[in-house]
Amino acid sequence: METKEFYLDHDGIALHAKLTMPEGYQEGETCPLLILQHGLTGHMEETHILGITRAAAENGFAVLRTELYGHGKSGGEFRNHTVLKWVDELQTVITWAAGQAFVTNLYLAGHSQGGLAVILAGAMYTDLLTAIIPMSPATVIRKGAEEGRILGSTYDPAHVPEEVTFPNGASLRGSYMRAARFLPVEESARHFQGPVLLVHGDADESVPYACSLELAEQYTNARLFTVPGDDHGYHRHLDMVTEAVVCFLKECEEKKNGQADA
DSSP: OOOOEEEEEEEEEEEEEEEETTTTOTOOOOOEEEEEEETTTOOTTSHHHHHHHHHHTTTTTEEEEETTTTTSSSSSOOOOHHHHHHHHHHHHHHHHHHHHTEEEEEEEEEHHHHHHHHHHHHHHHTEEEEEEEESOOTTHHHHHHHEEEEEEEEEETTTSSSSOTTTTTTTEHHHHHHHHTTOOOHHHHHHOOSSSEEEEEETTTSTHHHHHHHHHHHHHOOOOOOOOOOOOOOOOOOHHHHHHHHHHHHHHHHHHHHHHHH
């Protein structure tokens, strides 16, 4: 599997990207593409991100991994990022991917805060995305911002501080919490009518499993794959996760191509 490393420009911010082509891919061929995003404090080389990348590429899908504002090798300081900045950058990523000559169908997946960004960006690109895969989607971020809780720290939500520092020493500016309080999660879920696969461990210690249970009810065409006894990063049953994602992608391809042939 060939992987190309490069950067995408987003209003002067360099977004670190890696594009992995399917096993056996030959120049000039076409194939579906999965955009795959990491979560808060994460990066594109995490075990679960790499596991899904390999599994998808082995089954005929190109995979585009990008690191968003303030994470990995991308530009911007962590403290200055917000979920809305991530969604804005995802628009650049989706537009770039949709414009590549080799791409047939386009899929969007993200983990944790990346899953939350996928929910929001997915609603904006119903015309370009065949399906979306929010994985352990951190919709709890909005609730935490409403109540004054984030990453182990607390604050007064009625008087958002200029900056919040976490137990590990990292910090976020108040703009992160202010924006998070008003994220249109339910509206976005109602707007996306295509296939949705929610993936969540029922022993997730970071994002409650109930987040995906609620989302499954809000989407009109969603299924929930429960990873039994697993945590936020799928450290116990990553093989089950990769199999579920690949099966979903292949099923969507069969339906999409069947409709095109009809």
